[in-house]
Amino acid sequence: MRSVARLFFVMISLAMLPCVGNALDNGLARTPPMGWNSWNKFGCKDLNEKVVRATADAMASNGMKDAGYQFVILDDCWQTGRDASGNIVADVERFPSGMKALGDYIHSKGLKFGIYTDAGTMTCAKRPGSIGHEYLDAKQYANWGVDYLKEDWCNTLPGQNSEASYTLMRNALADSGRPIVFSICEWGSTKPWLWAGPIGNLWRATPDIQDCWDCKRSWGGGGVTLIMDLMSGIESYSGPGHWNDPDMLEVGNGGMNKEEYRTHFSMWAMWSAPLLAGNAVANMSADTKEILLNKEVIAIDQDALGQQASRVKKTGDLEVWSKQLADGGRAVALVNRGPATAQISASWTDIGYPEAVSASVHDLWTGKDSAAKKGGYSAEVPSHGVIMVRIKPQ
Numbered sequence: 001m002r003s004v005a006r007l008f009f010v011m012i013s014l015a016m017l018p019c020v021g022n023a024l025d026n027g028l029a030r031t032p033p034m035g036w037n038s039w040n041k042f043g044c045k046d047l048n049e050k051v052v053r054a055t056a057d058a059m060a061s062n063g064m065k066d067a068g069y070q071f072v073i074l075d076d077c078w079q080t081g082r083d084a085s086g087n088i089v090a091d092v093e094r095f096p097s098g099m100k101a102l103g104d105y106i107h108s109k110g111l112k113f114g115i116y117t118d119a120g121t122m123t124c125a126k127r128p129g130s131i132g133h134e135y136l137d138a139k140q141y142a143n144w145g146v147d148y149l150k151e152d153w154c155n156t157l158p159g160q161n162s163e164a165s166y167t168l169m170r171n172a173l174a175d176s177g178r179p180i181v182f183s184i185c186e187w188g189s190t191k192p193w194l195w196a197g198p199i200g201n202l203w204r205a206t207p208d209i210q211d212c213w214d215c216k217r218s219w220g221g222g223g224v225t226l227i228m229d230l231m232s233g234i235e236s237y238s239g240p241g242h243w244n245d246p247d248m249l250e251v252g253n254g255g256m257n258k259e260e261y262r263t264h265f266s267m268w269a270m271w272s273a274p275l276l277a278g279n280a281v282a283n284m285s286a287d288t289k290e291i292l293l294n295k296e297v298i299a300i301d302q303d304a305l306g307q308q309a310s311r312v313k314k315t316g317d318l319e320v321w322s323k324q325l326a327d328g329g330r331a332v333a334l335v336n337r338g339p340a341t342a343q344i345s346a347s348w349t350d351i352g353y354p355e356a357v358s359a360s361v362h363d364l365w366t367g368k369d370s371a372a373k374k375g376g377y378s379a380e381v382p383s384h385g386v387i388m389v390r391i392k393p394q
């Protein structure tokens with residue numbers, strides 16, 4: 001009888017855990033989160049309530065919301081200190097209406113509210129971190145109507161364990177009474193894909209993105225090509241509810257040309273990556289809008305199978321990336337990292353089809369359909385450019 005009681009106790013305990021198997025089971029982010037984050041454009045200095053409200057207004061009216069962009073996320077520098085009870089306090093000069101009112105405003109536009117903290121004593125910009133205050137902070141966020149939390153990894157204590165720290169915040173969020181998407185941001189430093197599946201809905205797999213095609217910083221950050229290399233090989237860890245995150249978008253911030261931004265956006269969609277615009281969306285050029293609002297490319301990102309593309313062929317600077325789609329088709333990206341236009345071919349066997357298959361090919365940037373192809377697909381690709389197609393066997 002005692003062992004029956006024990007078994008019952010174990011079963012109840014298991015049922016209460018917020019995760020099952022190796023993926024967080026909070027029911028959120030079944031497709032990669034889409035939205036906007038303040039950091040890449042506004043950094044610390046320029047983040048304020050006016051910018052956030054103008055962004056929400058723009059997203060609700062410029063087609064972004066209709067295209068699936070949902071979260072409006074305040075990154076570092078919204079917080080200044082803690083009150084006598086330990087509650088986190090927002091910067092009253094920059095956010096005079098307060099966080100609850102800002103959340104209400106974002107919600108009134110049919111969008112969702114995201115916020116940022118840090119697992120250490122201070123954020124990267126030296127604002128208060130959440131260590132020792134996880135449950136208090138999670139409750140506060142829930143009271144403000146927060147729907148998404150990004151937790152960074154600056155100023156941690158010597159020896160602080162990433163898996164344990166993020167588990168604590170996962171549990172605090174689960175206890176907060178509000179569904180909150182949990183974004184882990186330790187920059188890929190402790191190979192989070194190996195441990196974060198049951199803890200976060202997404203985790204940064206790479207250091208901070210730079211607004212450049214192929215630059216590399218001494219501290220590890222870099223442009224699109226660096227991230228392409230880091231994302232190759234970890235695709236099996238990503239899927240519905242638990243995504244590898246190659247960092248936020250730079251499209252529209254001015255450091256790359258149109259071809260490069262198109263490749264940047266295409267690759268993020270190929271990887272089923274979170275699509276968090278990082279530009280001034282209230283004031284976008286037509287080119288930037290055309291990229292961020294390409295619904296057919298977004299559909300590849302949001303495909304229900306949630307597969308992260310693999311690099312199936314690399315010949316010097318010429319690469320073929322492929323991902324399976326829920327309808328049995330494939331999304332294929334032919335990417336030219338080199339300095340001159342080049343021909344790139346993907347054979348059906350490269351992308352997991354028998355050679356004899358006849359398949360339709362739809363170009364996701366030009367909208368053109370090619371007559372049914374056998375054996376493979378080949379195209380001229382401009383320098384730093386991409387040809388991204390959707391392939392369907394007939």
Ligand code: GLA
Nearest residue numbers: 039075076124125152185208
């Ligand atoms: C780290 C993160 C960035 C951003 C900044 C804010 O560098 O990786 O995405 O949140 O901190 O300080």
